Amino acid sequence: MKRIEANHVSAWYGGFKAVDDVTLAIEPKQVTALIGPSGCGKSTFIRTLNRMHEVVPNARIDGEILLDGEDIYAAGIDPVSVRRTIGMVFQRPNPFPTMSIRDNVSAGLRLNGTRKRSELDPVVEQALQGAGLWKEVRDRLDRPGASLSGGQQQRLCIARAIAVQPEVLLMDEPCSALDPVSTLRIEDLIAELKDQYTIVIVTHNMQQAARVSDSTAFFTLEAAGDPGRLIEVGPTSKIFTKPDDGRTEAYITGRFG
């Protein structure tokens, strides 16, 4: 189980600074929630954790991110291997439209060289069971991934992410495009997955952060156009009952954001 330490991380899109000087430790086998108002940099920050930030043209970062002590931005580190170790689930379900359910789940392995059906099939079943989708789709693994409902598609994306057996799972607002029932299923799933993975979840929904996370980090920005900053981090129970900072309290009690 991997521990992530972010030290003085700042992130830019071209000339715009989106995240300013964030230092944060993410403990293994725990769920860490990143909360805060829109534009506070929480999504940008989570994308720096598996080097997805640099996929955007002209995006860059400063500072270091240590995965069990090894800087993932050091010279000679291959971003492709970083992303195999640190998986990601996105805001909108994005199954590959040309692939079947089975092929979607095995995409990470197949496109990295494993071809044998006999090796892939057990992984597909295991990942779908891990994502709580196996019972619903086992009879129609050859149907297109896009034929599933929104909530099922998101669980398919989670299955796809865990099929490559990452150590860490990043979730960028995984429930924001889903209905309450599907959201509940994903939240239950997160609770099950945290025995095996270090999980970081970005969420707009404070109740969700309170329900699923062990520790919570609160980000905010002073004004539109300012970079987002980390205000406070601590055990979820403490952040939601007696936060140290007045801005955290104002946000969680609904006075802004």
Added chain:
Amino acid sequence: MSASSTLKSGRLGHGQAVGAVGAGVAVTVLAFWLTPLQGRADFGVVAYLAGTAGYLLAAARTEGRRSVVDRLAAVLMATTVGVCLLALGSVLIYTAVRGLTSMDWYFFTHSMNGVGPRDDAGGAYHAIVGTLQQVLLASLIAVPSGLLVAIYLTEYGRGRLASLVRTVVDVMVGIPSIVAGLFIYAFWVLGLGRGFSGFAAAMALSILMLPIVVRSAEEMIKLVPPSLREAAYALGIPRWRAILKVVLPTASAGITTGVMLAVARVTGETAPLLLTAFGFDSIQNDPFSGPQSSLPLFVFGQASSAFGAAVDRAWAGALTLIAVVLLLTVAARLVTRRNRLV
């Protein structure tokens, strides 16, 4: 119409509409009978205008201004669709009627070897072989290179080189086909002394195909949502594999449409073939040596003749050409159907 409700309005009944159009046509009949107006085409145009006017007047009397405008727009759209279908349909039907008279098994299995212009014999086998080989070779050159250029432009191209490439491709779209033929004629046929051949024709055709393939593939690749690329990267899939296995399959239906447009465009090209394939009356199965025929050249040659038998062969050749393009398009659709974006 009830004065108490502002939601209700009058409605032009179906019978009323037919009656109004009929009245317009009747007025036209009357006008052509009583006044010096005459001519079948003139009658058609005047009857159409009068019928439309009657229809819109009836609508204006029973309904509001908005629905009259709506009906006018509907009439205009139906008219333009009708005119387009009429033009397309008459080309197809006329070609089919003229072409079918001399199209038989003999036509598809024999060449023009030793057939004189007045003989009611001969066929297009040599031309079909030539067209298929030339278009296939042209596609083998233009489709892979065009796809690679499109991938470069969408996925890698930044800055001045990319905009230069884009401009060159745009300029290439406008190259007259005879210029492409002239270039291969000067460079390959004469310059390198390789002589006329099906392959020379394929090179000229590939020059014409390339920009169409590049532009359509570029547009289709741009339509692939960035979230799919991100999903692939987040699985630790290297960029080139993500492009090959995720981006291209997702765009494949659209790319196929573009390729088929390019194929259809060059299959009917005649001018560049005159300078490269040159045309040949016998069967030439080797596209790399010696002049070769092709369907457009066959049609051109036969249609230039003064004799009825040759002109009939030209119509049959034209119909064959249309059928070849249609078959290629249907085949390409079937191959990529399973990859359609859901």
